[in-house]
Amino acid sequence: MQQPYLFNPGMNTEELEQWLSQQRLHVACYNNLLKEKAALEERLNEVNDSIEKLSSLGFEGELSFPCSPSPSPANAQK
Template sequence: MQDEKQQPYFFNPGMSAEQLEDWLGQQKLHLTHFNRLVNEKAALEERLSEISAEIERMSTGGFEGKLSFLWEPSPLLRNHQQDSD
């Protein structure tokens, strides 16, 4: 049992202790970046599903009320046109 505790958890032949520490530091940075990207992707997918649900709700419910557009030109535009003549 003592011999098992003295054995390293993992083994990288040919690496010094400093090289191993550097390698572990790089792995930690890469893993942190990867986890951040996974979390960001999950947040974006959740937001996209919310937007899709809102679009679906609006398209199936139809538009209530009467859509109308102004048929008279703006008084400001009318004054501008009269000034141009």
């Protein structure tokens, strides 16, 4: 593995340390976002699979959906 080379004209060691700390935080945030994106894409695939299964059954007769419908605003006020 190649080691990075830092060229820091005009930076003292404290400034370099601060800059490196900022870079570390940005990279950690980026990596967390990539993990979150992967989890969301996996969940989206699960939802798409469920939609595909329900759609393939057709809509004749009664269907039992895994989710209960949300109450309409008119019914919620009664």
